[in-house]
Every structure is written in C-alpha cells, then in structure tokens.
Amino acid sequence: MRTHRIAVIAGDGIGPEVTVGAQTIAEKAAAIEQVRLEWTAFPWGTDYFFQHGRMAPADYLDQLSQFDAILLGAVGHPKVQDHITLNGLLLPIRRKFDQFICLRPSYLYEGVPSPLVGKAPRSIDMLVFRENTEGEYANIGGRLYQGFPEESAVQTSVFTRRGCERIIRAAFEAATKRPRKKVASITKSNAQGFGMVLWDECFARVAADFPDVATESLLIDRAVMEFVRRPESFDVVVASNLFGDILTDLGAIVVGSMGLAASANIDPTRRSPSMFEPVHGSAPDIVGRGVANPLAAILSAGMMLEHLGCSTAARAVQTGVAGVLRESAPKTPDLGGTATTTAVAAAVESRI
Numbered sequence: 001m002r003t004h005r006i007a008v009i010a011g012d013g014i015g016p017e018v019t020v021g022a023q024t025i026a027e028k029a030a031a032i033e034q035v036r037l038e039w040t041a042f043p044w045g046t047d048y049f050f051q052h053g054r055m056a057p058a059d060y061l062d063q064l065s066q067f068d069a070i071l072l073g074a075v076g077h078p079k080v081q082d083h084i085t086l087n088g089l090l091l092p093i094r095r096k097f098d099q100f101i102c103l104r105p106s107y108l109y110e111g112v113p114s115p116l117v118g119k120a121p122r123s124i125d126m127l128v129f130r131e132n133t134e135g136e137y138a139n140i141g142g143r144l145y146q147g148f149p150e151e152s153a154v155q156t157s158v159f160t161r162r163g164c165e166r167i168i169r170a171a172f173e174a175a176t177k178r179p180r181k182k183v184a185s186i187t188k189s190n191a192q193g194f195g196m197v198l199w200d201e202c203f204a205r206v207a208a209d210f211p212d213v214a215t216e217s218l219l220i221d222r223a224v225m226e227f228v229r230r231p232e233s234f235d236v237v238v239a240s241n242l243f244g245d246i247l248t249d250l251g252a253i254v255v256g257s258m259g260l261a262a263s264a265n266i267d268p269t270r271r272s273p274s275m276f277e278p279v280h281g282s283a284p285d286i287v288g289r290g291v292a293n294p295l296a297a298i299l300s301a302g303m304m305l306e307h308l309g310c311s312t313a314a315r316a317v318q319t320g321v322a323g324v325l326r327e328s329a330p331k332t333p334d335l336g337g338t339a340t341t342t343a344v345a346a347a348v349e350s351r352i
C-alpha cells in the first residue's frame with residue numbers, strides 16, 4: 001500500500017473545526033486507491049504563541065520539509081496582530097517551499113444560490129492563479145522613527161521576470177487543458193509603472209507561446225466590477241499576490257460562500273511539500289459554535305489528493321461535495337441551512 005505523509009496544522013479559530021472532517025474524508029477517499037495517508041499533527045498557531053512567544057518552533061520549516069504535503073486550517077487570532085501570526089507561520093511556508101502557484105477555483109455548484117441574480121448552476125467557473133511568493137507580499141521594508149511624529153514606513157513590492165513569467169506560464173498551461181482556453185491578466189499598470197508594467201510585458205511574452213489561448217488584460221478596479229457584472233466570462237485568471245488574494249474572496253462570495261472556497265499552494269517542481277488550505281481565515285465571529293462550513297477545507301483536501309496523484313480519490317471528494325450541495329442534505333448557515341460542521345462533513349463522508 002502506498003503511503004503519503006501529511007503534516008497537519010489545524011491552527012486557529014475554525015481551523016481545527018473544519019480540518020478534522022477534511023482528514024477523515026481524504027483518508028476514506030485515498031483508501032479507494034489503496035493509498036494510506038499518515039497524518040502528523042502539529043499544535044502550532046496562536047495558542048502555541050501564547051505559551052512559547054512564537055507561532056512554531058524555530059526549526060518548523062525543516063520539520064515540514066520532510067512531508068509529502070501540508071494540510072492547514074487557518075491562522076489568525078483577534079488578540080494578536082495578524083502580521084505577527086501570519087508572518088510567524090503561514091507566509092514563510094509559502095515562500096520557503098517556493099509554492100509560487102496559489103490555485104483558487106470559484107465554481108457555482110448546483111444547489112448553491114449566487115448572491116448575483118439569475119446565475120445558472122455551473123455557469124461560473126473561474127480558476128485564479130495567484131502569484132504566491134513575491135509581489136506585494138515580498139515582506140521588504142521597514143519602519144523609521146517609530147513612535148515619533150515623523151515616523152515613516154516603507155513597504156516594497158518585488159516583481160521579477162522569473163516570478164511573473166512562471167506564474168503566467170502556469171496559468172496558460174492550465175488554460176490549454178480547459179474547454180474555453182482563456183486567460184485574463186489583472187494588474188494596475190496604469191498607476192504602478194514599474195513592477196506591474198514588467199508583469200504586463202511578461203504576460204505578452206508568455207502569451208505569444210500559446211496562440212490558441214484567448215487573452216484579456218484588465219486593470220484591477222475594472223476587474224472587480226467585471227467579476228460581479230460578468231463572472232461567467234472568466235476562465236483562467238492570473239494576478240499578483242495581493243490582487244489574487246482580493247479577487248478570490250470576491251470569487252468565493254460570487255459563487256455562494258467563503259465556506260466553499262478551496263485553495264492549493266503548489267511547488268510544481270515538487271522539491272518541497274505543497275500546502276492545501278481553505279481560502280477563508282479563522283472566522284473569529286463564528287468560532288466555537290460548530291457552524292463553520294467544512295466544505296472549503298474538504299475541497300482543499302481533495303486538491304491535495306489530486307496533487308499526490310490520487311485522481312480517483314480527488315474525484316470522489318469533489319463528487320461527494322457536489323452531491324451534498326445538490327441534494328437535500330445538511331447545509332451550514334452560510335448556505336442558508338441549520339446544520340452543524342460535523343453533520344455536513346458526515347454527509348460528504350457517507351457519499352465517498
């Protein structure tokens with residue numbers, strides 16, 4: 001029996017609530033292919049921070065490097081500044097393991113109403129390729145004269161030709177495998193005349209290698225409008241780290257809920273483990289009530305199975321989730337239901 005070793009960081013807030021079901025379901029789905037998932041849980045996050053003054057032990061990246069994949073719940077706590085918690089755990093993983101592709105689908109499932117009127121099931125099917133290691137998240141900068149009236153801060157975005165081209169190329173390669181074969185690039189190169197102009201140039205250069213793929217370039221302000229006005233028209237979308245972040249919360253709600261938005265942080269070279277996590281955060285407004293939608297975490301675990309080469313298992317997870325959404329099965333309150341996290345996860349599990 002093939003075994004994959006998975007590190008689990010359930011993390012903060014609703015992270016542990018949604019991760020447990022994702023593990024059970026992934027395990028059951030993997031078994032269809034005679035694959036065993038061996039989990040190692042790490043108690044890292046803000047509770048660890050309260051005890052140890054840091055989010056994880058100093059060698060946590062070395063520890064994680066030994067695994068085949070990482071499954072993460074969420075990071076962030078109302079009592080600690082987010083830049084401390086996120087830069088102490090989540091963001092360094094994406095950078096250190098060169099997970100430069102952040103893949104985030106937004107698909108309108110049958111049975112899920114979009115807040116936009118008149119959208120038919122399956123009519124919205126976007127796949128965002130978010131650059132995940134540089135851009136606005138490069139973490140370059142500093143503070144001067146902190147606490148004095150003349151205090152100042154510098155935060156630098158970093159765009160490299162290599163960084164832009166590789167995410168754009170990944171987007172085009174994915175588009176060639178999809179029926180509509182379209183890529184939309186989203187920047188703000190009218191105002192950000194250095195980094196995002198470099199991005200535009202890279203986009204034009206890579207596009208020339210894919211003559212069968214239709215392209216569109218939009219400015220981010222226009223793009224958010226079009227995500228609402230004509231979400232059906234988007235197929236693959238490629239954007240910088242920050243713009244990809246913002247667009248995927250919008251994409252999530254356009255197809256019904258943050259609780260359905262899955263994501264994968266991928267190092268396609270497979271030199272390092274890739275990480276799978278829902279798009280949503282620790283949701284402090286609903287934590288501990290047992291009503292968080294587990295489907296985003298479950299679908300993220302499905303993306304993990306796909307990455308590990310377990311396509312049949314991944315399909316089983318997808319089909320299980322689609323079945324629960326389509327049929328009169330339990331739904332959490334974000335989808336208009338009254339069911340608990342556990343009941344929804346159990347409903348998916350019973351369909352695997």
Ligand code: NAD
Pocket residue numbers: 014018073074075076077078082086090258259260277278279280281282283284285286291292293294296332334
């Ligand atoms: P959030 O995604 O946690 O919540 C946004 C809204 O969506 C809230 O109303 C929440 O209740 C709802 N929601 C989110 N997930 C849901 C689910 N599974 N089921 C039902 N409803 C759900 O965003 P936020 O409030 O901006 O951030 C809260 C904390 O999480 C912050 O500390 C933030 O930095 C952190 N965060 C972490 C990650 C991550 O770990 N990947 C992602 C986003 C935000």
Ligand code: IPM
Pocket residue numbers: 086091245279281
């Ligand atoms: C996400 C989150 C993170 C991001 C935050 C928590 C740093 O919002 O994964 O979408 O911006 O990447």
Ligand code: MN
Pocket residue numbers: 245246249279
């Ligand atoms: Mn986000």
